[in-house]
Amino acid sequence: MSEELKVPTMAQYMAEGKQPEVLFWVGCAGSFDDRAKKITKAFVKILNKIGVDFAVLGTEESCTGDPAKRAGNEFLFQMQAMTNIEVLNSYEVKKIVTACPHCFNTIKNEYPSLGGEYKIVHHTQFLKGLMDEGRLKIEGGKFKGKRITYHDPCYLGRGNGEYEAPRELLKKLDVELVEMKSCKQKGLCCGAGGAQMFKDAEKGDKEVNVHRTEEAIETKPDAIAAGCPFCNTMMTDGVKTKEKENDIEVLDVVEMIANAEDL
């Protein structure tokens, strides 16, 4: 665990006149949120271990504009988008991987018409690709036989139709994958999307994240797997609200792979 992470920046690559295989778009949560930073690091550990040639934008990265757009602030969104596109295009970026479904969706679907066309994949799709190529070997490790339920992030699942890549990775871990009563196309939101993460909820009789966590708890899981830093926060809070934090872990799929490898 003490190994140092190798995190080259695009600027460094540029200075050496090289192009990385892929740009890792870290995202705001992955950069600043303490919980999400662990996901970022787990992903980088795997990339380091199997020797994927990647780089980050570092201080040149900025919010994709997703929360601004979904809050209704199209100006701020497009300002962010165009600034990012300028940076990405100046580095001639072609391929991007990100651990945040919101960044993924925004760059994949909303950047092209603003001049930013890249091949972007979610980290679970990227890892699945590495697995299929034989570069990434996944074995059960500490999660073997554990009951795991996977929470579909809206912007990966319904938003972009990716339900299988994360599940296939989990199956490779030899876990007992159990589905919640609403999953895949009918997956229930964690409550963070649409900029809800950054505001209090409207008046109601329950918080959305608690509602979703209850669905997860019904499956009696050892851990809840997520593929989004915001879902992760919401589900972690939900598990705490239900006082189950000692029984149920909330982990990103990539953290489970890294843990299984004991990275």
Add this chain to the structure above:
Amino acid sequence: MQFIPQILFLLALGFGLVFFARNVQRMRRNIKLGRDLDRSDQKDKRLSKMLRVAMGQSKMVTKPIAGTLHVIVYVGFVIINIEVLEIIIDGLFGTHRVFSFIGPAYGFLIGSFEILALLVAVSVILFWIRRNIIKIKRFILTEMKGWPKNDANYILYIELVLMILFLTMNGADLHLQQVGAAGYAHEAGVVGAFPISQYIAPFFEGMAEASVIVIERAAWWMHILGILFFLNYLYYSKHLHILLAFPNVYFSNLKPQGEFRNLEAVTDEVKMMMDPDADPFAEPEAGDEEEMPEKFGASDVQDLSWFQLLSSYTCTECGRCTAECPANQTGKLLSPRKIMMSTRDRLEEVGEGLNKDKNFKPEDDGKQLLDDYITREELWACTTCNACVEACPVGIDPLSIIMDMRQYLVMEESAAPSELNGAMTNIENNGAPWPYNQQDRLGWAEEA
């Protein structure tokens, strides 16, 4: 004298169709109040989606019970309409079962209509039980009080009565054919097959032939008048989906659900702001002013696209969207179904204004969709999760209306909730929704 029924029939049919055409015309006019939206692309894909989702009912059957019952009523409705064609011809020309010349196939047709009619009647009764006895939650939510609840039941009553009349008519007709009544008997013997109404026919035994003819005629007339009434009831009810589901699915969004439309007017402005060579005082090019929308986002129906307005007429208030909505499930005010119902209610109100005065403008009555129909609390409760869009069996996108209205709130009124304003200020200043310094963005790499 003998032509009087035919003349009356022609009048009823003409009146029914003209009145319906007038309402279709009004609906078209109202839908065209919406903003332009190009959905003329990918015709093959649109057609196949329409065949699959609207004709094939692919999303209905995700709920197996409601889906199966609905498929029965849908197939029944479509198939039995072949019989309506014969009824219209008989009505106009005073013939009796004019299609019977096709021979044994006619028996098969009438027989299948009868079986379908019975299945439809049973399904309709089960639908009624689901709404009124079992009280399935999505049918009894707040927006379903009053007219929407009654409307749904009226539709079921009309359909049930139509099926009963159809079978009664056939039963009486069978009896009259069997006794060889004038105008009913055919040389070839009994025409048509009556697998269901053969059990009704015995009730007429022993009755005077004239009485049975009265019953048969009454059922025949009430059945066809009922259909004409139902056709015209559609516009005033939630039941337009039987017609509009097809265009609505055809014109529905084909892009990934996660993709929200980029406003071109904003792109132009942002490009100018970011272009160091741009001259902010430059005269706009000729024609440019027209392209600038009067306002960003939507506060009233004319700010929405024609497709969104079409969808408001298409919505049949099934509530599958609302049942899947995380905000609604957790007791928030938001209901995607109500967003569609409110849009239609306001559009109808504007339409009424136009009926009275064709120069009427939506702003003339001092009301608008925002606040008067849809509250800010509803709009801000949405997590943009697309569950409502996924759930809709006919391709309606309530989320797009919520987003357009949020854009109005933020860009025209600067009326975002204060925490969101904080997050947006952070994005503007630090490039992240939280107040962290952009220079620390790589801090995590050193923490390992």
